[in-house]
Amino acid sequence: MAKLTGAAVFGQSGGPTSVINSSASGVFQQALKEELITEVYGAAHGIKGILEENFYDMSKESQEELDLLKTTPSSALGSVRYKLADPSVDDTDYKRILEVFKKYNIRYFFYNGGNDSMDTTNKISKFLAKSGYECIVMGVPKTIDNDLFGTDHCPGYASAARYVATTIMEVYQDARVYDTPMITVIEIMGRNAGWLTAASALAAHKGAGPDLIYLPEVPFTIDKFVSDVRKVFDKTGKVIVAFSEGCKNNEGQYIAEMGSTLSTDAFGHAQLGGASSVLADIVKNEFKCKVRGIEFSLMQRCGAHIGSKTDVDEAFMAGSEAVKAATSGVTDHMVAFERIMVDGKYTCKPQLVNLSYAANTEKTFPMEWLNKEKNFVTKEFIEYALPLIQGDSHPPYVDGLPRFAKLNKVLVPKK
Amino acid sequence: MAKLTGAAVFGQSGGPTSVINSSASGVFQQALKEELITEVYGAAHGIKGILEENFYDMSKESQEELDLLKTTPSSALGSVRYKLADPSVDDTDYKRILEVFKKYNIRYFFYNGGNDSMDTTNKISKFLAKSGYECIVMGVPKTIDNDLFGTDHCPGYASAARYVATTIMEVYQDARVYDTPMITVIEIMGRNAGWLTAASALAAHKGAGPDLIYLPEVPFTIDKFVSDVRKVFDKTGKVIVAFSEGCKNNEGQYIAEMGSTLSTDAFGHAQLGGASSVLADIVKNEFKCKVRGIEFSLMQRCGAHIGSKTDVDEAFMAGSEAVKAATSGVTDHMVAFERIMVDGKYTCKPQLVNLSYAANTEKTFPMEWLNKEKNFVTKEFIEYALPLIQGDSHPPYVDGLPRFAKLNKVLVPKK
Numbered sequence: 001m002a003k004l005t006g007a008a009v010f011g012q013s014g015g016p017t018s019v020i021n022s023s024a025s026g027v028f029q030q031a032l033k034e035e036l037i038t039e040v041y042g043a044a045h046g047i048k049g050i051l052e053e054n055f056y057d058m059s060k061e062s063q064e065e066l067d068l069l070k071t072t073p074s075s076a077l078g079s080v081r082y083k084l085a086d087p088s089v090d091d092t093d094y095k096r097i098l099e100v101f102k103k104y105n106i107r108y109f110f111y112n113g114g115n116d117s118m119d120t121t122n123k124i125s126k127f128l129a130k131s132g133y134e135c136i137v138m139g140v141p142k143t144i145d146n147d148l149f150g151t152d153h154c155p156g157y158a159s160a161a162r163y164v165a166t167t168i169m170e171v172y173q174d175a176r177v178y179d180t181p182m183i184t185v186i187e188i189m190g191r192n193a194g195w196l197t198a199a200s201a202l203a204a205h206k207g208a209g210p211d212l213i214y215l216p217e218v219p220f221t222i223d224k225f226v227s228d229v230r231k232v233f234d235k236t237g238k239v240i241v242a243f244s245e246g247c248k249n250n251e252g253q254y255i256a257e258m259g260s261t262l263s264t265d266a267f268g269h270a271q272l273g274g275a276s277s278v279l280a281d282i283v284k285n286e287f288k289c290k291v292r293g294i295e296f297s298l299m300q301r302c303g304a305h306i307g308s309k310t311d312v313d314e315a316f317m318a319g320s321e322a323v324k325a326a327t328s329g330v331t332d333h334m335v336a337f338e339r340i341m342v343d344g345k346y347t348c349k350p351q352l353v354n355l356s357y358a359a360n361t362e363k364t365f366p367m368e369w370l371n372k373e374k375n376f377v378t379k380e381f382i383e384y385a386l387p388l389i390q391g392d393s394h395p396p397y398v399d400g401l402p403r404f405a406k407l408n409k410v411l412v413p414k415k
Numbered sequence: 416m417a418k419l420t421g422a423a424v425f426g427q428s429g430g431p432t433s434v435i436n437s438s439a440s441g442v443f444q445q446a447l448k449e450e451l452i453t454e455v456y457g458a459a460h461g462i463k464g465i466l467e468e469n470f471y472d473m474s475k476e477s478q479e480e481l482d483l484l485k486t487t488p489s490s491a492l493g494s495v496r497y498k499l500a501d502p503s504v505d506d507t508d509y510k511r512i513l514e515v516f517k518k519y520n521i522r523y524f525f526y527n528g529g530n531d532s533m534d535t536t537n538k539i540s541k542f543l544a545k546s547g548y549e550c551i552v553m554g555v556p557k558t559i560d561n562d563l564f565g566t567d568h569c570p571g572y573a574s575a576a577r578y579v580a581t582t583i584m585e586v587y588q589d590a591r592v593y594d595t596p597m598i599t600v601i602e603i604m605g606r607n608a609g610w611l612t613a614a615s616a617l618a619a620h621k622g623a624g625p626d627l628i629y630l631p632e633v634p635f636t637i638d639k640f641v642s643d644v645r646k647v648f649d650k651t652g653k654v655i656v657a658f659s660e661g662c663k664n665n666e667g668q669y670i671a672e673m674g675s676t677l678s679t680d681a682f683g684h685a686q687l688g689g690a691s692s693v694l695a696d697i698v699k700n701e702f703k704c705k706v707r708g709i710e711f712s713l714m715q716r717c718g719a720h721i722g723s724k725t726d727v728d729e730a731f732m733a734g735s736e737a738v739k740a741a742t743s744g745v746t747d748h749m750v751a752f753e754r755i756m757v758d759g760k761y762t763c764k765p766q767l768v769n770l771s772y773a774a775n776t777e778k779t780f781p782m783e784w785l786n787k788e789k790n791f792v793t794k795e796f797i798e799y800a801l802p803l804i805q806g807d808s809h810p811p812y813v814d815g816l817p818r819f820a821k822l823n824k825v826l827v828p829k830k
Contacts, residue, residue, distance in 0.1 A: 016592050045594050074588035081593065162815060166720050169817055173489035174717040177431050178496065179460050184713075206816050274692070297709045298599075302589040305581050305721055308815065389815040400577060400723065400804040401621050402584055 001331045004134055005036050006107025008323075009050065010058075011043035012142075013113035013120070014081065016074035017156030018163075018304040019315035020142045021405065023112050024076060025069035026319025027140065028058045034327045037108060041412060046080035046111070047120060051096050053414050055104070060410040068405035070312055071395035073304035076407055084120050087127050094127040101128070101135060103415045108136050108326050112319075114143035114154075118334055119359040125332050138322040139334030139355050142315070144301045146195035147362040150353035151336035155318050156301075158311035158388035161199035163303035164188055164242075164296065165209070165389065168200050171294065172208040172240060181237040181289035183229065187276035188296055191246040192216055194365040196300070200242035201377045202385055211239050216246030217365050218374045222258060225279070226286050228375050233287060245275055255279060305402060309391025314348055321350040334358040339387075346387035416746045419549055420451050421522025423738075424465065425473075426458035427557075428528035428535070429496065431489035432571030433578075433719040434730035435527060435557045436820065439491060440484035441734025442525050442555065443473045449742045452523060456827060461495035461526070462535060466511050468829050470519070475825040483820035485727055486810040488719035491822055499535050502542050509542040516543065516550060518830045523551050523741050527734075529558035529569075533749055534774040540747050553737040554749030554770050557730070559716045561610035562777040565768035566751035570733050571716075573726035573803035576614035578718035579603055579657075579711065580804065583618040583625065586709065587655060596652040596704035598644065602691035603711055606661040607631055609780040611715070615657035616792045617800055626654050631661030632780050633789045637673060640694070641701050643790050648702060660690055670694060720817060724806025729763055736765040749773040754802075761802035 010027045012020055031040045042056040043049030087094050111121040118139045125137035141148050146157035175184045188197040194215025203209030211232045232239045247255050255275035280293030318335045333352040340347045369381045395402040425442045446455045457471040458464030502509045526536040533554045540552035556563050561572035590599045603612040609630025618624030626647045647654045662670050670690035695708030733750045748767040755762045784796045810817040
């Protein structure tokens with residue numbers, strides 16, 4: 001596309017990560033430098049902020065706070081889960097976006113998110129083009145699920161992986177402190193892709209991790225699970241299981257739902273807890289020993305205090321590269337990462353992939369990186385993941401506690 | 416007591432903390448230097464290791480691993496929950512301990528634990544004295560509950576408090592990322608004392624903490640809880656609640672048990688989850704909004720990667736001071752901490768308190784540090800807790816992951 005002069009808007013979408021604000025920092029700091037970009041806006045709550053004309057003027061933020069964004073978890077601008085309709089069915093939102101873009105002369109649109117958000121970004125771009133409105137549209141990837149197509153890995157994944165691996169290493173010490181049998185079942189995020197649950201293997205690689213790992217890519221059955229646990233239990237009396245919240249049986253039932261049926265059948269009452277408490281109840285009943293169900297919950301995706309420096313830096317780069325590409329005339333692409341190994345040393349190079357390619361489908365965990373029993377991952381995964389979690393990143397501490405960015409959030413007067 | 420020459424044994428007892436091994440490091444490093452101490456033994460699984468003569472020869476450990484103990488969470492020697500009988504009722508275990516101590520010429524006994532362990536230590540000391548066996552007995556405090564008498568605070572508390580405060584600050588960012596109502600209920604450890612739950616107020620002090628705090632010292636009723644939540648919810652639509660696992664109603668029922676009754680009444684089924692899922696279910700039903708129940712589980716007591724340097728150093732000092740006092744002839748005492756504020760600057764001085772005093776009873780949270788509504792803590796608590804969490808402590812990272820101590824654990828041949 002020809003180079004455009006005008007305002008830029010950036011929005012954050014979907015579930016937060018530890019580093020989505022680092023990408024925001026990269027976008028803002030680069031955009032504020034670009035001559036072609038006349039104004040830099042942050043959309044409050046993603047696409048919703050565009051529809052409602054809620055824009056923050058990012059030129060009103062201090063350099064210090066923009067830098068602090070790099071180590072501030074979650075979405076500083078606010079996020080959203082809002083799915084745009086298919087424009088061929090209902091183009092109301094698209095027309096509204098076009099109207100707003102025209103009003104504010106927005107010629108650069110950057111959107112930060114996962115699969116769904118890349119799809120949204122792509123649809124908006126196509127609609128604007130069809131309407132004859134010139135606007136450069138770029139996607140910035142993020143997801144702890146690591147399931148975006150066309151990129152070696154996704155910003156946000158490695159910090160969550162480092163949280164998972166570090167925390168399991170600590171829980172491992174705790175869970176074997178008594179000389180009595182104990183089973184620990186740990187629930188990790190990832191509805192459809194097992195990348196984050198697989199990161200528990202990094203703890204095992206250091207000798208302090210799970211014995212068994214269950215990913216959503218493999219159908220989960222209670223019988224196989226209990227028999228797997230029994231094998232380890234009979235040998236050591238201590239078992240740690242890492243499993244994905246997304247594990248489903250052949251009928252597509254999630255573990256929490258399986259528990260409901262099972263518990264009602266076996267004990268005459270419904271089980272209301274999450275998946276970790278369902279599995280904990282099942283093994284407690286089977287093995288009559290101390291059992292603990294643990295859910296890493298929100299902590300795994302916002303644990304910036306144990307972030308990966310590699311991840312934080314790459315997330316920043318993804319943001320700044322999106323702006324550089326945009327001002328050089330590229331549109332309809334997402335920034336992706338290419339892994340280059342030189343003499344065994346990892347480097348990461350930004351590359352651009354077509355938005356429609358990235359929005360296409362989920363990149364699930366490779367089946368060839370599972371062991372024969374499909375209850376653990378192979379060393380190929382360790383080789384893949386280990387370089388990503390290198391380097392210690394945490395926010396600066398003031399009074400022993402994190403100092404996160406505090407944005408002024410000066411609203412742009414509505415036009 | 417006259418100075419004694421002989422072997423020393425050290426054991427760890429009760430629930431692990433992030434810094435109990437730092438006290439072990441202090442005991443071992445000091446004991447290995449003392450001329451009066453001929454051998455330094457680590458008891459496997461506390462008192463059980465003594466009864467079973469399972470001793471590790473600590474002189475067989477490298478300086479590097481002994482140093483790494485300072486940042487290795489949980490009990491490296493193994494812990495135990497074993498309550499000795501009242502010796503006037505059943506002195507079998509005491510006689511066995513005496514037999515073992517004689518056999519190995521153990522003249523120094525150091526025991527690291529909370530209330531119950533100090534009681535055990537005290538009973539053993541009295542029994543040995545009554546039996547005419549000369550042995551110096553010293554307690555080393557530890558508990559994340561911070562409920563030991565005769566000390567300003569307890570090793571282990573501050574690191575758990577720093578975990579709680581930091582993690583809530585992160586969860587706070589995550590929990591308000593969407594512009595839709597959300598209620599988050601966070602369960603924190605502490606069966607009888609609210610010190611650790613109160614630490615959530617440190618996050619609030621930094622503007623990113625809970626709106627409501629419930630301690631076990633205050634009777635908990637669902638009605639008051641729901642009405643408290645409603646007041647915040649109506650104002651902001653976002654509520655974060657921190658509550659102690661030890662919260663009970665006037666009849667002494669824990670929250671998890673209340674839920675069971677409540678859920679059966681209201682929906683016709685039993686609620687099996689922990690306290691956080693019980694409260695989450697209650698507010699979900701009342702407020703019809705997104706609700707998340709979070710349990711900090713084992714992570715809060717083994718999160719050495721976000722330890723307090725102050726705590727780690729003080730825990731080490733408690734260990735080394737116990738040895739120094741012992742070799743100077745002191746017995747039947749526990750090392751305690753005195754807080755000295757000089758020009759507003761915190762310093763911590765070791766002092767010795769009588770074991771029977773420390774074992775006496777639990778130090779609960781002061782009622783005068785609660786607000787009028789008894790659903791938050793006052794600034795006096797912040798002033799008390801803030802100095803304790805200063806300084807960043809974490810294990811050294813190798814390959815981006817913690818490097819914990821790996822002891823050789825060379826067993827002493829049984830005599």
